[in-house]
Amino acid sequence: MDAVTPATADAARPTVDPADEVVALCSELIRIDTSNYGDGSGPGERKAAERVAELLAEVGLDPQIVESDPGRASVVARVEGTDPGRTDALLVHGHLDVVPAQADDWQVHPFSGEVQDGCVWGRGAVDMKDMDAMVLAVVRDRLRRNDRPARPLVLAFLADEEASGVRGAHFLADHHPELFEGCTEAISEVGGFSMTLGDKRFYAVETAEKGLAWMRLRVQGRAGHGSMIATDNAVTELCKAVARLGEHQWPIRMTKTVRTFLEILSEETGLPFDPEHPEQVLPHLGELARIVGATLRNTTNPTVLQAGYKANVIPQEAVAQVDGRFLPGYEDEFFATVDELLGPGVTRESVAHDIAVESEPSGPLWERMEAALLAEDPGARVLPYCLSGGTDAKSFAPLGIACYGFAPLRLPADLDFSGMFHGIDERVPVDGLQFGVRVLDRFLGSL
Template structure:
């Protein structure tokens, strides 16, 4: 292991301490304890120690977030929100090789729930915030350090609540930096691409309903609602929506193709290896059947059957996806839509992306920052309601065969310690110069 700086040591200390705080968010208020508040208090106390004026926001008991601001050199430059969430998804400890809240290190690998999602970035931000304050570092622009509750259940008591009820905490902010991106992917010649999420797909739900005539199960009918629904669900499962050439996707094809030395398009992403499914999901609208409901008694053919789909929508596709899905399921299936969470898209060639590249290059001269479209959602969607443009970039240089994306919500969630040190160095450069 290379020489470890005090900043890197402190970041690792905070990451491990946060992992050891069980802040599981089940999404059910009856089964959520006070872990998020305990994690927020840990952060607040350590920010207070170095002189920050912190704000603890706790809309309901146990669901706390903490926010602090560091003044920059240019009062006219929009503030940058650097944020991480303190909650984690549930664990099934039986499937773990090492204790999920033990933060144990084995063979240079840190294990624990939150190791990549996303107590790693929370610990980095905390260490950097403290170091900047102790050392009198004045960044180019104001930095707003935010540590949110409840991201894993939609930010209801975290970022969403604060945006709606305490927007003044983000006064003057124009951009935000958080998950999901920054992890290295292999390029030819022992080089690496570091993906930055400059866009996120929108989210909605579609419910398919088939109707027929109720009848006795002993007398099959030609309009059995369950059968018709099953056909529609199978059609959705087999359908592949067309590639949507968003500005972000075009930029990805351009930069990744140039860096790899071979043109890339949406029809064949196989050479991206384990990242292919991620990029493909961001390149098109998707619909995943997730909930089925039909009947209640084995000898009764029900009059109706329904299926709910998780629909992820590329930027600018809110109307098109509805037309496309209707064509897939056919005229005899009713479709009802839930409220949309719109897609977000920040400039893929903005100044901040250039700062990310410079910071990566300082630590990995052969590293190339490449924008991509995240098929999921982060707290950046909530901040976007205040006009804040969100980017996902938690820089981790990992071995070519290490799938960081595969660690999210997985058993034995883990990350190389050296990657955390790399991320701390790069993030410190970004926050100083952004």
Template sequence: MDGSADGDDSAARGSSGSPTIGPDAVTPTSSPTIESDVVTLTSELIRLDTTNQGQGDGHERPAAEYAARRLDEVGIAASMLESAPGRANLVARIPGADRSRPALLVHGHLDVVPANAADWKVYPFSGEIRDGMVWGRGAVDMKSMVAMVLAVARAWARDGRMPRRDIVVAFTADEEDTGNYGAGWLATEHPELFAGCTEGVSESGGYTLHANGRRLYPIGAAERGTAWLKLTARGAAGHGSRANPDNAVATLAAAVSRIAEHRWPVRLTPTVRAAVVGICEALDVPVDPDSPDFDAGAMLDRLGPARRLLENTLRNSTNPTMLAAGYKVNVIPSVATAHVDGRVLPGSEAEFEKTIEELTGPDVAWEYYHRETSLSAPVQSPTFTAMKDAIEAEDPGAHVVPYCIGGGTDAKQFSRLGILGYGFAPLVMPPGLDLAPLVHGVDERVPVSALEGGARILDRFLSMA
């Protein structure tokens, strides 16, 4: 990882090397109550095992009950809604000073992916605070954000402060699978809880990325669509020792190989183009994305760690992930199936489907196993500006850039209600600790200082947005 920032950026750092608050950023919102609360809340949320195994196997209710208790302690009422036994969601509305303004949705998921304790230095559901870090599954994805939202709301209630507009808080189940027990269910069954919400913020943005001596803060302003595919090949069953030109396994394998080897063309959507320009400008990398000589690969090679903000969103993608066929080695099965994780850029849906038809060929059928729309929100908006201002108040040397999220979040489900989604779960990460490998990784952890800085940023943004 790169070290501290070059030039004037170094003035924004304290002796520890972490960004500090500039003189113009010292406000009542940088309360130590928020800072101490967010660390405790993160640790205690991690201790609640809300592992989502997928296919309906999850249990978020303990975390939802915990969040409800912490809100109730300061007089904030919340509604607990179960889509199935144990699959609990929590929604609360915090009134703003101007009820005529559109409401803002702030959402975070309560479920986490599995963790194998044998691989970890600490028990993954300990919430242990060690070496200036809070350790455990969900530390960055995304119980830290849930804790920051709780800490800010609790501080407002204690201090008698109000946001400018209504803030709807939603803590959801099942984001780590399909969202059918969480945000998708809420959007379908309880849309009235989100009345007046026009924009939302959640995970995958607002964190520090140290690259080439600069501190970037990417804010998600788009998401690729989810296109999980199921492929099916059918053939003639038979004995494994006999010639069989109608072998379903061989037919499927050939199609899967074609999909895996396909190189999708570069497609610069408006958000990706803005990300290319913003990131390259911040890193002093000359670029002209409109030039016929634009070379995406050469550009990525000059971006250092920042390449990951672009490399997965310059094009569509298809990755084979599952194969199933047969029941005995000497029996040729009549059916073989595969699953492919596809991701689609905004506006590329027709091209994606046409290409899949060509790659699978006439002998392999395909269908959507799970599908969610791509998203795009304006970069030139008061809400994006407010997020940028909140980050720069905490870290005056920040370079805030838009980007397209390569995967998916609950913003897809809430978009059904006409809610524009941004990726903004701020964490002020120190040099030497990269956020990306921690997400779903072994020894997931978050620095205490990152939580404290993130809570201050979120407080500023939600107070003024």
């Protein structure tokens, strides 16, 4: 029998192209239903977490599955760097849960992971099982080749991001901060994607995101017969307060990130940019206007109304919910204005509250993200942007971690990318996934 040497063992090891594996992994993860209904129901993330842990263990890692509640599972694994002097780990995190989907509304089943028309279709295709698959494909390939980055990595695949991370990132940061020991910077979702204006392609890397304030409003009134004159009607008073919030014209507030974003756009495209009236650029941005417009001001959008049980009964209580978002640096102003608009007689409760975050679009990590993107797409321009929604970065920033959105995708100019998030027929281009694998591989190799 021939002796088995390290060289022959490596030769016998199957070669897997990460560009092919990322498509298969994305489809596989989509087929695992991890719908998060926000009320503790749903299948949870345990099945997906076990599969991710298995994929990491196959290439020699020692992943840890942590449950906050039964079935609400996250996976964390550490990749030791090759430079023993580097203790500043990079956190690479993604979430395993997805928002629900109604199959009858879709062209393909939302949990099929079908590859059709050059795209992988299904719930989570862009939010964010695509990034999960890219990270897995790149890390598995590098570990199979024994090509670790110089800098340590902490990989985290998390539960519950779609319900503010209480059972996922927040739980781990609060109860298991040791898992992130040494982490100084992080990358995750909703950044590094391409945007096309005219003949120019840009890559937007998220350096900031708005804070979250989901609020429940209550008004108490006098119950009575619907045929009587009612001077203390809870529904009427609540509707007045909700209307004041919903119709309020929040003032323009220019954060550092948004100013830099608009200055670069203006420089590269010639679009007008007046720092005193930045909203004037919005009509020139097409689909981007939805993303940019929401980062120029705080917002309050009423979303839920509840009152009464019969047409001829005046209810004693009326309740509403409002989705509020505030810019970095403007949380105090936001709540002061909300309370002034609500007025007396309306109580405000917090349904969910989380911080705004902002990191610097500069330094060695930023330069490596930029270089990795431009190596694959020369002639493009990289710019920072602010996310109007939120991510698990809100959990990790308080640990002293500078957080960035860097899930690279090169997208067709006519794809409504922002509409894919939580939308019907969510899908990600196959060549976009493969582009992301190449960029992430370059990026990790440069650390």
